Amino acid sequence: MTSAIPAPNQANIYHQYLFRSNFIFVLLFTSSFSTPTQYIPSLRTYTDPIFEPFVLWTGRFVFRIQEPFIYQLTSDSTGAFVHTFNLILVAFLGAWFWGRVQPNLNYSKISYAFYTYVRYYLALQLFLYGFNKVFKCQFFLPEPNTLYTRVGEVPKDLLFWSAMGSSYFYTVFGGLLEVFAASLLLFRKTYLLGSLLAFGILSNVLAINLGFNISVKLQASFFLFLSFTLILPYIQALYAFFIHQKLIKHKVWIPVFSTKKSHFWYSLIKTISIWLILFEALVPYFKVNNFNDDAQQRALFHGAYAVTSFVENEFPIPPLATFTKRWKRVFVHRRGYFIVQTMDDKMQDYQFQYDLTRQQFSLEHTGTLITYDLGYTALATGDLILSGNVEGRDLQLRLRPLDWKQLPLLKQDFSWTIDAIQ
Template sequence: MKKIGSFFYHVFLIFALLGVLFVPFSFRYLDFQNQITRFLFEDLILFIGSYFEKISISNPEITSDSTTLYLLFLLLFVLAFAFRTFISFFDFWKINKNLILNTIQIVLLYYLACIMLKYGFDKIFKAQFYLPEPNILYTPLGMLDKDILFWSTMGTSYRYNLFMGLMEVIPALMLFYNRTRILGLFILFGVLINVVSINFGFDISVKLYSLFLLLICFLLLVPSLKKLAQFFILNKPSLLSPFKGSDLIFSKSKRFILKAILLLFIFMECLFPYIQKGNFNDDNSPRNPLHGAYEVVKIEEMKTAKSTLNLHLKRIFIHRNDYLIFQYADDAMEDFYLETNSPNELTLKNYNGQKIKLEYKYSKDLKRLELYSSELGLKIHSKSLPWKKLPLLQPLFHWTVDEIH
């Protein structure tokens, strides 16, 4: 029974290593990873998808929680199982098994630290849970999806983002030192359980990847579980063993150089973009000059009007990512990609590639925006709404309920 348990532990370690190598992640300086994965696995994944009628693949790209990502994980597990079975017949494995397993653990450890630091600093600098956009703030609560609702709620609190970020950054930093490594993993395991619960509870499309990170954390804790149980449950003193994979391969000086290179990469990946921009709070990032919410006051139709646009407009929003969004009387939304051609001309492009040119006038003093299209024969008058003054965005805090009015 013990041999079977060890066998599957080895399989999962190899599976996790393959996941580190081939599961696409949005690294800033390792963008070739996705290309390698597509080259090696995309055709096979599409073949499997076409072979089974119940498997539906709408997009061949391997993205978060896509069918292709599920199939990729399945393939990696099959490969890990086959590799572990195959290599057991060789003396090389029997002689170097502990060295190989310890080295895999070290790779998983640094990978987990890098990912958690990246997510943690993204929270600290408000890049993950950013300030809700005006179109979200003016959408009725019941019309929001749960993931957008959670994302937007988190984005309203800088202090909670800071707390969540530190709860990921501090234990991730602890993984770099032998003395604090197990404690860091123990804390991260609790953090990742919470992350997985949020992703499932609010239908956020990072379920599979967050489970993968939780698996890595658990696998790294497995060798210490017995001693942790003795300490926490039986109140017995226990001595935890550090990972020694790199100790057996490299000398102390080479380990120092390798660790420095890894830390430099992690620093470049997690912190350099913020240092480069000089902005450590996304709430203060520059926006489009027209960014905001506008209430439609009047729509003028020319005699030559040939608009197919719904004229029951209620509001207009300019999104930070260069989108113009119309909100209609029934609160339905329609968005267009926005291109600024000149100081007084815009181009809207829909998802079919059709373009509409608009002239605009914006008065900062009067807080008015006028949009005119000779092509559609329309002129839209709107006034700026004080969206930043909405109660949700106010830094309110009350020690007692008596302070709430």
């Protein structure tokens, strides 16, 4: 390989030091934080046992954190932020040492390799999150228990998630934008446009995470930082174009191949990398044949039920607000929860299992871990008759299914004018 454009000499020591620091920081961060993948191997199995003891030490002896804290590198944990601090220090010290050992850095070639890595890594993340939206798996249809919770009692993050999940069009639109930006990042001629689009998308994502207190703030910040890293070499050219309406050609090193063999291997590696990214992003949906999670078949008994009859210790309890412990509604969550809403609108979760042969529900209290068994009878009307002892009370219940999908939030109404709304 030879360079089409000579290596630039104008990069001063300060710029090279920042580049080296960023190079080390990005490589360490991407090896210790990653979106779960099924086919592309993750280094976290090997790096976590190395990083986490240092996180624990820094938290205790540098930041003087007295109380126990989550030192594992999970989303927005204290340990994740402490680890980021450690990586910044390591990056600055490593850049200084690197500069001493190798003062004459071939900046052009190594920056080409670095920016290619950043492009492909960021493209992978955008594909993963983008297709997760396109196929309605990230912002899924709100669960029945959320729909029957008063708005003022829903946490901000869940409220945002539910609002997004209620709109199929907007969720898919947002996902397609991320997929489009990711596609642009894969190719040298379009990656600047992809970086600008990704920067806009990720700025909005970070603002949402901050505004709605969603716990992926650190990861979103890093993705935004990566998009800015890709834009940074073009800042001068972009400023001249948008502010002074002048076109400045940004000189970059690109590989030129002296033999067909070297060009073949370059093309093969690039093609395999792109296909591997797409394979990782798409195959999980093909495996389960899920391209619209809203339309996926839910588990048996999933849904919302009104408690039309409630007998406690042989005494019928009417549905009045004064009887705060009477069950008002019951919800069966897709993730295996049996949720009870009482007359005071409080919620209690139970781990839920059912036995069709014995016609029995098993409810494990999520707090006490005590299991309660309820016999059930399914009527032709769809109603369920439950009986058993729950928390020291002999209960006999009748549950009537609610058509929760007809609630106003889930109606996909659309009108160009306000006439139909009034």
